[in-house]
Amino acid sequence: MRKYLFFMLIIVSVLSISACNNKDKKAGELPEFVEVELTINPEKGNVNEPIVFEAKVTQGDENVEDADEVTFEIWRAHDEKHEKIKVEHTENGSYRLEKSFHQEGTYYIISHVTARDMHNMPKKEFVIGTASEPEDPSESKDSMNMEGH
Template identity: 35%
Template sequence: MEPIDVKLSASSQQISLNETVHMEAVVTQQADVIDDADEVMFEVATSDGVSMEFEAEHQGEGVYVFDYQFKTAGEYKVTSHVTARGFHAMPSVQIVVEE
């Protein structure tokens, strides 16, 4: 069986304080969308290693979303943790928050 594929994207990777970023994970396996993922979480981590996890909202057609408003300037790593069909994937994006 082929591993799952997760395409993670952010509405913007460079933002201002208090701006909301829309993150989207599109989960597929070969050409099939995965609407039955066991777990899809988004982890928001600061450069000093402090992190928080949030459950994604399933939008249908293999799309899982999460919106987050950054309250502190700095560099963040957002990682989607996706478990589906016996596989786990963890793609990440960097977000820079400026004052």
């Protein structure tokens, strides 16, 4: 009888721990996708004046302040060299970078966000001074294509 009670106590303990970890999730339900809203302010900047890049990371209604990694990849159209800058959390799920550019032209940014076992990488175009010839999306050499993402 004692072995039976001990065995039941273990089962009840395991089930209660498991129930606490599920936090109202239904069996088999997938977590909500990690969303990234990438903003550039201003989208048309001037040489040697700061531009603010911000990745607002959320999952459902929750701000994601614990991303594993947030990196901004920035390059001028048709340049082989891509600058990758690791960005830290600032506040309320926002990861922010302020940067100036010394050359006019059309530029691109990809925010590589890895959080909660998911990866999201929105891409945007912006202009410094006078726009240069943009890249053809079908011939893009951004890290998505170079690294096999």
